[in-house]
Amino acid sequence: MVGKRILACLMCLAIAFVLSGCWNYRSLDELDIVVGLAIDYDKEKKVFWVDYEIADLMGADKQSPIQSRIVRSEGKTIFDAARNAKRKEEDRLYFGSANTVVISHQVAKEIGLNPVLDWILRDAECRETVNVVISQEETAANLLETTEGYKGIISVAINQIVREDKKVTASGITGRCSSFTAAFTPKKILPWCRLCTKKCAFREKFRSSTA
Amino acid sequence: MQPFWKRKREPKIRNLDKKLEQWNGSLDQEKVKPSLDDNMAIVKKLFADMDMMRYKVIETDGKNPARYGIVFCDGLVSSEIINTHIVKPLMLLTPSGKGSLIDNLLTSVVQVGETQVTDNFKNLVENVTYGDTILFADGCAQAAILSTKNFALRSITEPENEKVLGGPREGFTESLTQNISQILRRLRTHELKVRKLTLGRKTQTAICICYIESLVNKEVLQELYRRIGKIDIDGVLEENYIAEIIRDHPYSAFRTTGYTERPDVVVGKLLEGRIAMVVDGTPMVATFPYLFIENFQSNEDYYFNYYFTSFSRILRMCAFLLTVVVPGFFIAVVAFHQEMLPLQLLIKIAQERQSVPLPAAIEAVVMLMVFELLRETGVRMPSNIGQALSIVGALVIGQAAVEANLVAAPMIIVVAATGITGLVVPKMNAPITVWRIIVLAFASSFGFYGLSVSIGLMLIHICSLTSFGVEQISLKGSFKFQAIKDIFFRAPWFKMVVRPDRLTSNHVRQSEGNHGG
Numbered sequence: 001m002v003g004k005r006i007l008a009c010l011m012c013l014a015i016a017f018v019l020s021g022c023w024n025y026r027s028l029d030e031l032d033i034v035v036g037l038a039i040d041y042d043k044e045k046k047v048f049w050v051d052y053e054i055a056d057l058m059g060a061d062k063q064s065p066i067q068s069r070i071v072r073s074e075g076k077t078i079f080d081a082a083r084n085a086k087r088k089e090e091d092r093l094y095f096g097s098a099n100t101v102v103i104s105h106q107v108a109k110e111i112g113l114n115p116v117l118d119w120i121l122r123d124a125e126c127r128e129t130v131n132v133v134i135s136q137e138e139t140a141a142n143l144l145e146t147t148e149g150y151k152g153i154i155s156v157a158i159n160q161i162v163r164e165d166k167k168v169t170a171s172g173i174t175g176r177c178s179s180f181t182a183a184f185t186p187k188k189i190l191p192w193c194r195l196c197t198k199k200c201a202f203r204e205k206f207r208s209s210t211a
Numbered sequence: 212m213q214p215f216w217k218r219k220r221e222p223k224i225r226n227l228d229k230k231l232e233q234w235n236g237s238l239d240q241e242k243v244k245p246s247l248d249d250n251m252a253i254v255k256k257l258f259a260d261m262d263m264m265r266y267k268v269i270e271t272d273g274k275n276p277a278r279y280g281i282v283f284c285d286g287l288v289s290s291e292i293i294n295t296h297i298v299k300p301l302m303l304l305t306p307s308g309k310g311s312l313i314d315n316l317l318t319s320v321v322q323v324g325e326t327q328v329t330d331n332f333k334n335l336v337e338n339v340t341y342g343d344t345i346l347f348a349d350g351c352a353q354a355a356i357l358s359t360k361n362f363a364l365r366s367i368t369e370p371e372n373e374k375v376l377g378g379p380r381e382g383f384t385e386s387l388t389q390n391i392s393q394i395l396r397r398l399r400t401h402e403l404k405v406r407k408l409t410l411g412r413k414t415q416t417a418i419c420i421c422y423i424e425s426l427v428n429k430e431v432l433q434e435l436y437r438r439i440g441k442i443d444i445d446g447v448l449e450e451n452y453i454a455e456i457i458r459d460h461p462y463s464a465f466r467t468t469g470y471t472e473r474p475d476v477v478v479g480k481l482l483e484g485r486i487a488m489v490v491d492g493t494p495m496v497a498t499f500p501y502l503f504i505e506n507f508q509s510n511e512d513y514y515f516n517y518y519f520t521s522f523s524r525i526l527r528m529c530a531f532l533l534t535v536v537v538p539g540f541f542i543a544v545v546a547f548h549q550e551m552l553p554l555q556l557l558i559k560i561a562q563e564r565q566s567v568p569l570p571a572a573i574e575a576v577v578m579l580m581v582f583e584l585l586r587e588t589g590v591r592m593p594s595n596i597g598q599a600l601s602i603v604g605a606l607v608i609g610q611a612a613v614e615a616n617l618v619a620a621p622m623i624i625v626v627a628a629t630g631i632t633g634l635v636v637p638k639m640n641a642p643i644t645v646w647r648i649i650v651l652a653f654a655s656s657f658g659f660y661g662l663s664v665s666i667g668l669m670l671i672h673i674c675s676l677t678s679f680g681v682e683q684i685s686l687k688g689s690f691k692f693q694a695i696k697d698i699f700f701r702a703p704w705f706k707m708v709v710r711p712d713r714l715t716s717n718h719v720r721q722s723e724g725n726h727g728g
Contacts, residue, residue, distance in 0.1 A: 024658060025546050027571065028564045033557060057562040066558055096550040097557055125550075156554070 032091045033057075035068060036100035036155025038140035039078065039116055041107045047074045048115075050081040051141040052093060053155050065152040070144055078119040095125040100155040100162075101177070102133045104140035117181045128178040131162050241332040247349035251280050254345070257336060264339075269301050277305075278349035279316075287342030289361035296322035297344060297357060312351040321346065325358035337415050364389065370472035370494065372637065378514040379475045387417050387491035393474040394421060394489075398481065402426075408439065410453065414446040417491040418453070421477075426484040426715045431500055431679045435486060450488065450495040459677045464642040467678040469498040469505055476510045484715025500678035500714065504698050506638050507531070512701045521700035528699070530635035533628065535646050535669070538575050539654030539662050541625045545571045547658030563619040572655030574618060578626040579647070581608055586630070681713050 038051040049072060056069045071088055075081030086092055103116055113132070120126045135143045144154050165171060238257075244250050251266060258264045263286060269279045279301050283293060300322055306315035317326050329335065330353045335345050342360035367389070370382035383390045391405060406420045418439075422432060438457035447453060454468040455461065469485075471477060472494045477487045480498045488497040507527045512520040544551050545560060552560065567574065585604045592600060612618040633643050646669050653661030676683040685694070693709050696702035709718040 025655075026549075028545050028549065028557075028561045029567065031549065031561065033554075033561060035554065055558045055561070057558070057565045066562065094549065097552075097554045099554060 026092075026094075030091050031094040032071075032089055034093050034095050034098045035153050036098060036102065036144060036158065038102040038104070038135070038144045039107055040104045040139045040141055041111055042074070043106075043110075045074075047076055048078055048081050049074050049139075049141070050078060050085065051144055052085055053144050053153065054089075054093075055153060067151075068153045068155075070141070072141070078116060079123075082119075082123075095123060096127070098126060098130055098155075099159045100131045100133060102135050102140040102143050102158070104135050104137075107140070108134050113180060117177060120177050121181060128181075129176045131159055132177050132180045133158060133162065238333045238336065243330040243332065243335075243347070243352050243354045245350055245352045247278050247280050247347050250347045250354070251282075253332065254282050254335075257332070267298070269298060271302060271305070273305070275305050277312075280347040280349075281344055282339055282347075283344040283359060284339055284342065287340075287362050288344060288359040292323065292359045292361070293344060297346070297359070311353065312348045313346070313353045313355050316346065316348060317355055321355070321357060323357040323359065327356040328353050329356060330354065337409075341415075367393075373472050373476075375509070375511045376515075378511060379473070381474055382472045383474060383489075383494035383496060385492050385494060387419060387489060390474070390489050390494070390496065391419055391421070394477055394481075394487070397474060397478040398423070403481070410439070410442060410444065411447040412443070412445045414448070414492075416447040418447070419489040421481060421487040421489065423481050423484070426482070426710070426717050427486060428484060428681075428715055431681065432486060434679050435488075435499060447490060447492075449493045450490045450497040453488065453490065454497045459679065463672065463676060464645040465503070465673060465676055465683075466506065466638060466641070467501055467676060467683065469501040470495045470638075471498065472496070473510060479510065479513065482720075483710050484717070500681040501683070502678070502681070502711070502713070503673060503676065503683040506636055508697070513704075517701050517703045524701060525699060527636050530632040531639055531643065534630075534633035534635075534643055535650055536662070536666065537625055537629050537632070538579060538647060539650035539665070541621075542572050542575055542651065543654040543658045543662050546655065560619075560621050563621055566616040567619045568617065571619075571622070572651070574622050575625070575651060575655070576648075578618060578622055579629065579651075582626050582630045583644075586634075685713060 032052075033055045034052045035055055036053040038053075040049040040051075041047075042049055052071045052073075053068045054071055056067045071085055073081045073085035073088060075084050082093065082095075101116065101120065103113065107113075107116070117132070120130060121128060133143075137143050143158070146154055150157055241253065244253070247268070251268070254264075255266065263284050265283055265285050267281050269281070271277050271279075281293070281297060281301075300320045301316075304320045306312065307319050308315035310318070313328055317328070327334075327338075335354055335356065338356045339345050342358075342362060344357045344359045346355040346357055348354075364386045365384050367381050367384055369380040373382070381393060383393065395403065395405075400423070402424045404422055404424050408418045408420065410416050410418050420432075420435065420439075435457070439453065442453065442456055444452065444456070450470055454470070458467045460467055469480070471480075477496050477498065481487055486499045488499070490497070507524055509520075509523075509527075512524060545564070549557055564571070569577065585600065585608075588600055589597075608618075609623060613620045613623060629647070633640070633647075636643070646665075650662065650665045650669070653665035655661075657664070674684050674686060692702070692706070694712070696707055697711070705721075708721055710720050712718060
């Protein structure tokens with residue numbers, strides 16, 4: 001019965017392959033590769049405007065440099081905006097390769113970097129190594145919409161400029177998201193919890209210390 | 212009721228052997244008769260409807276009138292030997308001596324070096340069908356077998372599928388004796404033993420087991436004889452018939468017996484304590500035991516500068532890993548772990564994939580099949596239509612499919628890399644084909660997790676392999692120089708002072724420190 005035993009094992013394995021449904025399989029042609037983001041704030045409606053620069057894979061032919069297109073969405077938080085953006089696109093947005101986040105100077109001055117940096121750090125795909133740039137233009141989106149003198153993806157160019165600047169002229173301090181966070185987060189909070197019984201001496205101690 | 216996988220199959224009654232014995236027995240027990248006419252009648256009956264057999268009766272008168280019969284098979288014999296050294300002396304000379312008539316004939320009449328006397332028809336049949344001549348004498352219940360073999364053989368040429376840049380260019384041929392002679396010529400010692408066996412009920416194929424007595428591992432030799440002794444097969448046309456029956460791990464895709472077409476390789480392996488099996492009718496010589504590293508070793512490694520050949524050997528190992536892993540790795544990256552790709556590469560690959568109809572995993576399977584088809588066609592097709600294949604392969608599949616956006620260009624590159632690296636180690640074509648598909652299936656189902664699981668499975672499987680009880684990969688954890696001198700690199704000859712310790716207990720190969728003048 002060795003043959004049947006092997007057959008049974010093979011059948012179990014075959015089921016495993018089908019039932020897994022190709023877990024986490026995401027086809028490259030069903031992704032919108034977000035290269036950069038620009039974040040503005042609308043004071044009247046109290047919403048964030050987020051512009052996504054997406055590599056435009058369909059438009060360009062293979063010889064010329066790849067162009068990008070811009071998708072804009074709004075939301076009460078960055079996360080909300082990112083979800084709203086998905087409704088405008090047929091494919092899902094993929095943030096894993098984003099390398100530049102442009103923040104308008106209004107956001108930086110009035111709201112602070114925290115909501116933005118917080119989202120970058122918490123999002124599963126976004127990397128902590130993205131470059132954070134503060135735009136001096138009227139809106140952050142203006143920077144991504146630049147057409148003068150440069151063909152191709154603006155975010156890639158910004159990334160390149162920031163990186164080269166550090167080496168060549170050293171005129172500014174460049175920082176990636178992680179270092180920004182470290183520098184601009186005023187209070188460092190470590191979330192923690194502890195299971196205590198009623199008579200836990202530690203709990204009493206903790207209460208007295210916080211009171 | 213027991214579940215179906217626990218039920219025992221009833222042992223099949225093997226009455227085949229008994230039937231065979233009965234059938235063979237009739238020939239085995241058939242003895243040579245004293246009467247020449249009876250003998251000739253039996254031979255004619257055995258070879259009825261076999262028109263290549265020639266029968267001749269010679270009668271002499273004079274002092275001692277005698278009658279002789281000779282039987283031979285046309286096409287296998289040298290008619291010159293038969294005419295001038297058998298027929299002519301039989302007609303002219305009279306036997307003298309004290310022995311039986313047939314012995315006297317052999318000692319004083321027939322001018323043939325290799326002779327044998329028998330009274331068994333089975334023996335006669337086996338030899339006459341291999342180009343020998345039977346000599347019957349009237350009144351004698353024995354027959355002589357005279358060696359008159361002469362058949363067309365291929366001349367010694369360089370093996371087509373084991374090309375080398377330098378070193379000996381001789382290859383084995385289909386003749387057992389010629390092959391043995393090529394080994395003997397290179398090993399002029401009494402310690403070289405050549406044991407002859409016969410296998411195959413119908414083909415009666417001669418097989419020679421060669422080894423060097425002082426080097427061979429006796430347990431391996433005993434085990435080999437034991438396994439060969441159990442074989443009962445009707446025909447042996449190639450070394451693989453036997454190797455596949457007697458090998459360890461018969462269901463593994465990896466080789467556990469070696470083969471080569473080169474006499475220098477065989478002698479090299481004999482000198483390391485291995486056993487060679489030469490099979491009549493094929494230029495392939497099997498070697499046992501077979502270590503895993505032999506898949507990557509080439510005889511050239513020992514003939515050229517060791518820096519270069521060590522590099523080549525590492526290339527071969529990388530090629531094996533690449534050809535197994537690359538398709539699965541590519542699918543895992545493209546379909547699961549896009550984070551692994553730098554932005555520019557990601558955009559390029561994504562751009563190519565935009566208008567391609569099939570998912571990456573299926574595309575990989577299809578393209579691999581196309582490549583395998585092209586390769587198989589290249590082997591099987593008549594050689595004078597090779598141009599058609601290259602046009603179809605290169606233009607239609609390479610260019611047109613990409614331009615029509617049916618297949619993504621990176622996939623073509625991946626398949627090409629897979630295919631080319633797969634051809635570097637031709638001895639591993641079976642494991643490569645099997646494990647490439649397994650790795651691909653796992654990787655395209657579970658990403659890098661599946662990739663690492665499948666590669667892990669493969670490594671565990673390789674580590675569990677043995678060849679005639681010898682581990683294919685030594686896991687003793689010895690990293691002494693002499694243990695690894697011929698694994699990942701080939702140490703210079705003056706440093707290879709001992710033989711592989713897994714193969715032989717007679718270690719010392721050369722006295723130490725005889726280098727550099």
